[in-house]
Amino acid sequence: MNGTSTWALSDATQLAPPAIEENRGPTLAITWLNKPDDPVEGLAYGTAAGWLCIWTFVRNGGNLEIRETYATQLKNGKGNADYEIASITYDYSTGHLAVAQRGGIISAFHVDIALVPHARAPVPAITIANHRPQTLLFANTGYGTGGKDLWSVGGDGRIIVLSNNRMQIKMEKVVGVTIGGACLNAQQDAIVVDDVSQGPVLLRMSNGALAITKTFNIACTRLTCKARNVAFHLDNCTAIVVGSDHGLVYVLDVRTGAEIDVLETGKSAWVQTLDAGHCIDGAPAIVCAHSGAGIEGNAIQVWRKTGSQARTEQNLAAAPPQSGLYILAVLAIILLVPYLNDMFKTKPDNTVSHAPALRDLRISPAFA
Secondary structure, X not given: OOOOEEEEOXXXXXXXXXXXXXXXXXXXXXXXXXXXXXXXXXXXXXXXXXXXXXXXXEEEOOEEEEEEEEEEEOOOXXXXXXXXXXXXXXXXXXXXEEEEEOOOEEEEEEEOOOOOEEEOOOOOEEEOOOOOEEEEEEEOOOOOOOOOEEEEEEOXXXXXXXXXXXOOEEEEEEOOOOEEEEEEEHHHOEEEEEEOOOEEEEEEEXXXXXXXXXXXXXXXXXXXXXXXXXXXXXXXXXXXXXXXXXXXXXXEEOOOOXXXXXXXXXXXXXXXXXXEEEEEOOEEEEEEEEOOOOXXXXXXXXXXXXXXXXXXXXXXXXXOOOOOOOEEEEOHHHHHOOOOOOOOOOOXXXXXXXXXXXXXXXXXXXXX
């Protein structure tokens, strides 16, 4: 596996990655770097060995090429284990990039027009004792005064909010569970986290504090519970999307907790890699993949919500190049890392020959 792979969703073709000489370790975190009015599009990814890398996508005639514009190893912490980059997040409105490493170090950068990051002043980094960052998020939640706040959700069960200007801790909430992933909805003052042992936990912000308002039970079918990504569905954030250790992806109603839909991925393996924050050709989409060792013929599945009109895969050809899912960036190596802990009717799988493959677009009925 080559660490990070990309596909063009218009025709499911895999793009050739830049030539990389050194061993940077498996890719563990990734984020898009693009602005709605900026023709330059790129991505940033981080590895287990602490490498922060940036790729840009450049049109060369009729071809789309990937070029590496930045690569450096962040040797923060006491040793190699602390170097591991656990999460990356980017705010396109300010050009701010934040990187969390396993040793509790959170670094802040400003990304220039050429997609090159520069250490932020006056405080380029902060170390939070006994904190294991799992997910970083930017949001306008009113705790800071210098732009968007930076949220760090940790596997240690702590949610910490930092002011984006001076990286000072403004709020801390101890959830009391082992957190596997998180997603923030600032418009609805809500954050959902994955309780590894049970399922999603919904928290609401009120008067500067967080309180648990609802829990959703997703059964663990194996002896060891593993982390799952969790997301608000893009369709007005009325649903929560979460994977499982038994091959299903659940779409749950935020208010009642009821199952709106269950996506059957075709395998009973752990579904940890998941995204539900983009549209394809105007329709909300869910992207998911299996994780773990020994998975044969793994595929990246793209599911799309349909309304009154059916949408087909051919419609993707009309999608604008700057759309967020025009190119799908995949943590290819994460699909094999073992330590990271009937409404849908589909046709037989048709996967691209290489693995992990990009599965043909799934069609879904309306969620509600």
